[in-house]
Amino acid sequence: MKRAFPILATFTALALVYASYQALRVAPTDALQGDVYRIIYYHVPSAWTAFLLFFINFIASVHYLVDSNRSASRVAKWMVLAIGIGGCVVAYVTPLPNGMRPSVAATTALAITAVYFVIGKYFSGDRLDMLAVTTAEVGVVFCTIVLVTGPIWARPVWGIWWAPGDIRLTSTLVLWLIYVSYLVLRRFSNSAQTQVLAATVAVFGALDVPLVYFSIWFFRTQHPQPVIGGGGSMDPRMLHVLLISWMAFLCFAFLVCWLRYRFETMRREVEEAQVLESLLGDDRGPSAETGNPKVALNRSGQ
Amino acid sequence: MHKQSFTGGDAMSLPSSTTRGAITRATLTKDIRLEWRSKDALNSMLFFSLLVVVIFSFSFDPLAEESRRIAGGLVWVAILFAAVVALNQTWARELRNQVLDAYRVSPAPPNALFMAKALGNFLFVSLLEALMTPLFIIFYNLRALGPACQLIPIALLGTWALVVNGTFFAAISLRTRSRELMLPVMLFPISIPAVLGMVAGTTAILTGENSAHFWIVLLLTYDLVFTTACLALFEKVLDAE
Amino acid sequence: MNSSMKFLYAAYAATWTIHLLYIGSLVRRYRRLKQDLRELKKK
Numbered sequence: 236m237k238r239a240f241p242i243l244a245t246f247t248a249l250a251l252v253y254a255s256y257q258a259l260r261v262a263p264t265d266a267l268q269g270d271v272y273r274i275i276y277y278h279v280p281s282a283w284t285a286f287l288l289f290f291i292n293f294i295a296s297v298h299y300l301v302d303s304n305r306s307a308s309r310v311a312k313w314m315v316l317a318i319g320i321g322g323c324v325v326a327y328v329t330p331l332p333n334g335m336r337p338s339v340a341a342t343t344a345l346a347i348t349a350v351y352f353v354i355g356k357y358f359s360g361d362r363l364d365m366l367a368v369t370t371a372e373v374g375v376v377f378c379t380i381v382l383v384t385g386p387i388w389a390r391p392v393w394g395i396w397w398a399p400g401d402i403r404l405t406s407t408l409v410l411w412l413i414y415v416s417y418l419v420l421r422r423f424s425n426s427a428q429t430q431v432l433a434a435t436v437a438v439f440g441a442l443d444v445p446l447v448y449f450s451i452w453f454f455r456t457q458h459p460q461p462v463i464g465g466g467g468s469m470d471p472r473m474l475h476v477l478l479i480s481w482m483a484f485l486c487f488a489f490l491v492c493w494l495r496y497r498f499e500t501m502r503r504e505v506e507e508a509q510v511l512e513s514l515l516g517d518d519r520g521p522s523a524e525t526g527n528p529k530v531a532l533n534r535s536g537q
Numbered sequence: 538m539h540k541q542s543f544t545g546g547d548a549m550s551l552p553s554s555t556t557r558g559a560i561t562r563a564t565l566t567k568d569i570r571l572e573w574r575s576k577d578a579l580n581s582m583l584f585f586s587l588l589v590v591v592i593f594s595f596s597f598d599p600l601a602e603e604s605r606r607i608a609g610g611l612v613w614v615a616i617l618f619a620a621v622v623a624l625n626q627t628w629a630r631e632l633r634n635q636v637l638d639a640y641r642v643s644p645a646p647p648n649a650l651f652m653a654k655a656l657g658n659f660l661f662v663s664l665l666e667a668l669m670t671p672l673f674i675i676f677y678n679l680r681a682l683g684p685a686c687q688l689i690p691i692a693l694l695g696t697w698a699l700v701v702n703g704t705f706f707a708a709i710s711l712r713t714r715s716r717e718l719m720l721p722v723m724l725f726p727i728s729i730p731a732v733l734g735m736v737a738g739t740t741a742i743l744t745g746e747n748s749a750h751f752w753i754v755l756l757l758t759y760d761l762v763f764t765t766a767c768l769a770l771f772e773k774v775l776d777a778e
Numbered sequence: 779m780n781s782s783m784k785f786l787y788a789a790y791a792a793t794w795t796i797h798l799l800y801i802g803s804l805v806r807r808y809r810r811l812k813q814d815l816r817e818l819k820k821k
Contacts, residue, residue: 269782274789277789376797384793387789413726424712425712425714431774432774435773442766446758449730449755451733457741491801498811505814
């Protein structure tokens, strides 16, 4: 396991260099925007990565809330299966908005189910919460990048830094706000149940996302605004580079999450040891020799 | 988790549906009575709302041509801030008298307590709105060019949207440092679609330029989704130390 | 054309700056944790 990290880190570094080279040199110049459009190769993959991380956070939070209760857990499993199967059916039967391809919608629905069961299998209890805080923090970092590169891109292209009706950027801003408030809650909460409270906030945030999207969408139809990043189809060569860039950033995100997760594991062990030390520390009798603090220290001191 | 009752054996086997309503009503009546007795808090809140309206009328020129366009936003932002101040108070009293611990060990379903608190807050905030709205109408010479009766569902649904999440997050923020700050920090991001709905709907009716239909449906959806979520998850929040 | 290129460089620079700042904060927190661990071991 220890050797995997340097190997992965090297691979990721190479992938990022390769992706940047593709983005700056190989990808064709845009007819309308010139070379500045290449910001897209950082902006869009960061957005997709952030959304994926927040999605994992949502699934982990749901698991954390329902796993303790047998019936709630069963209800959740059936609902997730229904979303997966129902999503596939709906994708092919009903007309989809904005020219979305049915295969994309079906894959997304199945992915939700798959992620739910995979996370349920490999994470439980406290580790779910560690996964939640990891993905939330790293997700906020990527989301910040989206919000910074977005206006930097908009300014030369549209002449404005921000368009309130720009549905994508505004939805991303709200998502960022929700998750920053999630992290603030985790920092300021001094309850023994901080994890449960944070999980409920994550669930509320996730429920909010479609509502945010639709409210801004309708606002835009009443107040037409420029859409930053444009819509519609893309030159296949550009799409190719975009996907390469996304793969590189995903590897990078995975590395950072790994670091953060290991840090969280260590932090909890040290915290436990500190608590035990403060409980048993004054008692220097024979019973203290066989006490736990030293065992805990040996474990985390590796 | 089987909750113990200290009042006697019969209380262990409460029939759930009828008692839930009775408990909600009893808690709500208690809260209203308490609030009415301590009229100081009520009066200061009303005066605070008045001040907010006055400050806004100095900051945003009411005589300007566009005042009708921005009035919708101003009214709701003012109500939002007044509501946050009100919401912060309502749980604090419970905490002071350790009423929360009593609720936790009682056989009463947590939902009933939540509904009582939310309804109490709803009445309180509606009272503030009833004071602030006429003042805004006077200061800004407002007159609805669209169907004014549609303002009522917007006001009701919008207020409930703020209050239901506000009550929930106020309960969460009880166990945090900087309690009064945590409530708006958590509430505002989640409330953005509702605030957009309230403001855009009100502006649509005041200017008469658009239909407020979609916004009313959005607010209704928002209320249904989050009322369900609050009722489902409140027990976990109440049980937190 | 040249003036809009500076936006491209700014965006790329901003991206890596933010990533490095975050990793830097992780390293800082990790060092503080190691120090706490050392203090615990002493006791």
